[in-house]
Amino acid sequence: MLTFKRALIAAAFFLTMLYLVTRTHSSTTVPSKYEANEDSRQSPQNDQTKTGYTPTNPVSTSSSNRMPPARPKKPQSQRLLQDMSRASLPDKLAYQFPYDVESKFPAYIWQTWKYTPASGDFGENFRPAEASWSEKHPGFIHEVITDQVAVHLLRHLYTSVPEVLEAYNSLPLAVLKADFFRYLILLARGGIYSDIDTNALRSAAEWLPEAVPRNAIGLVIGIEADPDRLDWAEWYSRRIQFCQWTIQSKPGHPVLREIVANITIETLKKKNNGSLKSFKDKNVIEFTGPAVWTDTIFDYMNDERYFDMSTGKGNITWRDFTGMTAAKKVGDVVVLPITSFSPGVQQMGAGDYDDPMAFVKHEFEGTWKPESERHIGGSG
Numbered sequence: 001m002l003t004f005k006r007a008l009i010a011a012a013f014f015l016t017m018l019y020l021v022t023r024t025h026s027s028t029t030v031p032s033k034y035e036a037n038e039d040s041r042q043s044p045q046n047d048q049t050k051t052g053y054t055p056t057n058p059v060s061t062s063s064s065n066r067m068p069p070a071r072p073k074k075p076q077s078q079r080l081l082q083d084m085s086r087a088s089l090p091d092k093l094a095y096q097f098p099y100d101v102e103s104k105f106p107a108y109i110w111q112t113w114k115y116t117p118a119s120g121d122f123g124e125n126f127r128p129a130e131a132s133w134s135e136k137h138p139g140f141i142h143e144v145i146t147d148q149v150a151v152h153l154l155r156h157l158y159t160s161v162p163e164v165l166e167a168y169n170s171l172p173l174a175v176l177k178a179d180f181f182r183y184l185i186l187l188a189r190g191g192i193y194s195d196i197d198t199n200a201l202r203s204a205a206e207w208l209p210e211a212v213p214r215n216a217i218g219l220v221i222g223i224e225a226d227p228d229r230l231d232w233a234e235w236y237s238r239r240i241q242f243c244q245w246t247i248q249s250k251p252g253h254p255v256l257r258e259i260v261a262n263i264t265i266e267t268l269k270k271k272n273n274g275s276l277k278s279f280k281d282k283n284v285i286e287f288t289g290p291a292v293w294t295d296t297i298f299d300y301m302n303d304e305r306y307f308d309m310s311t312g313k314g315n316i317t318w319r320d321f322t323g324m325t326a327a328k329k330v331g332d333v334v335v336l337p338i339t340s341f342s343p344g345v346q347q348m349g350a351g352d353y354d355d356p357m358a359f360v361k362h363e364f365e366g367t368w369k370p371e372s373e374r375h376i377g378g379s380g
Helices: 003-029 033-042 044-049 089-096 127-136 146-158 161-170 174-189 252-274 281-287 290-301
Strands: 108-112 141-144 191-194 198-200 221-227 248-249 329-330 333-336 360-362
Touching: 003 198, 089 161, 089 252, 108 127, 108 174, 141 146, 141 221, 141 333, 146 174, 161 174, 161 252, 174 191, 174 248, 174 252, 174 329, 252 290, 290 333, 329 360
Parallel strands: 108 141, 108 191, 221 333
Antiparallel strands: 191 248, 198 360, 221 248, 329 333
C-alpha cells in the first residue's frame, strides 16, 4: 500500500532523476542556428570585413617584368580598433574599406538616374538598356539609385569619413556627383557600375579570359579612346583614355581609394578658396571624369608600394595598351581592349557590336560628345 511517506520519497527520486537527465542533455546540445551563423562569419571568404588595418596591399604583375613584393601575412580575423583621427585620408579609407584580392567579385550592379525604373518618368529609351543588365546577370542585385537615395546611401557608408560626405554634398554640378558616386559605391561595396544608357551585351562572367584566375583580379576596366593620330590632343584628354561608364571592382581597391581621396581633397580645396562655385562644365573631364580616372590608374600601375619597380623596364604608359585586341593583365588589374566597352565607334580599331569581345554598348559616343551630354547618369 502506497503511504504518504513512500509517495513523497518517490516524488523526490523522480524530480532528482529529471534534473540530472535535463542537465546532461543541455550540456550536449548542438549550437543554435544563430551560433552556427556566427561561426560561419569567421570564414576566410568573409574576412574582408574583419581584417586588420593595412595601408598597402601588394599584388602580382604579369604584363611586365616586374616582380611583385611578397604577399603580406593573412590579417587576424579579429579587427582591432585604431585611432584614425590623425591618419591621412587614403589611410582612413583603407581602414574603413579593406581590400581582399582573393575575395569574389560582389554580385551587385549599380546605376544612377533621376528616376527609378518604376517611375513613369524613367525614360522609355533607357528601359531596354536597364533591363539588359538584369537579363544578363540573373541572381545579381541590380539597383538604380536616384539622386535623393544616393545622399542617404553615401551617408550610411561614409559616416566615419565625414570629409568625403562634405565633398560630395559640395559638388555644384549633378554630373560631378554622378562621377563621384560611381567611385564611392564601388570602393565601399564593389560590383559593377554602368551608366544608365549602357546595354549589357554579354555577362560579366565572360569578360575575363579563362586563363586569368578570378582570385587574383580586383579591377576590370576598358579602353574608351586610343587615338592613333598626330592631332589627338585636339580631340582627347589623354593618348590612351580608360572608360569609366562601366567598371567592375572588388571593394576597397587601391585605385578607387586613391581617386576618392584625390577628388575629396581637391573639392574641399576649391570650396575653401571659393573657386568651386564658378566651376565650369568643360573642366569635368579633368576633375572627376575619364582624365583623372586614367591618371589614377597609371599612377597605381607605377606605384612602388604595389610593384617592385627595380625589375621592370620602366614605367607603364599608353604604349603598353595602344592597339591591343585582347585583355591584358597588370598586377590585379585587367584592361580590356577598346572593342569591349566601346564597340561600334568605327575608328581606333574598335570592332562592331557583334564582335566576340564586345561586352557593353554605350549609346552616347564618349568623348566625341560634349561633357554635359556624355555624363548623363544622375544629371538634372
